[in-house]
Amino acid sequence: MLAEALEHLVRGVVDHPDDVVVRDKQLRRGSILEVRVHPEDLGKVIGRGGRTASAFRTVIGALAGKDGARVDFVDVDRRR
Numbered sequence: 001m002l003a004e005a006l007e008h009l010v011r012g013v014v015d016h017p018d019d020v021v022v023r024d025k026q027l028r029r030g031s032i033l034e035v036r037v038h039p040e041d042l043g044k045v046i047g048r049g050g051r052t053a054s055a056f057r058t059v060i061g062a063l064a065g066k067d068g069a070r071v072d073f074v075d076v077d078r079r080r
Contacts, residue, residue, distance in 0.1 A: 002069055006033055006060055013052065014041035031069040033060065045073050 003024040011017040016038035025032045035056075037045050046053045057071050 002031070002060055002063055003033055005063055006035065006056065006071065009056060009059065010035055010037065010045060013044055014038065015044070016041055030067065031064070033069055033071045035071065035073045037073065042073065 003022045007020055007022040010022070011020050014020060014037055019036070019038040019041070021036040023034045023036075025034060035045065044052070045056075047055075053071070053073060060069055060071055
């Protein structure tokens with residue numbers, strides 16, 4: 001549920017919504033949501049001073065509750 005919610009939020013901000021991929025990785029220390037976006041959209045997702053990324057983390061943290069979830073933003077490498 002968290003991955004779908006985050007993907008929906010990120011798709012609303014970027015210029016290339018088809019390139020948005022959110023993966024939920026379960027690790028010993030908890031859940032990590034890895035967000036991959038088009039390289040041109042990375043700045044929009046992070047925002048000025050990291051404000052947009054912080055807002056995404058706040059919303060996902062509220063949805064996750066006490067378990068919490070970490071959010072990482074990376075760009076899509078087109079050459080692979």
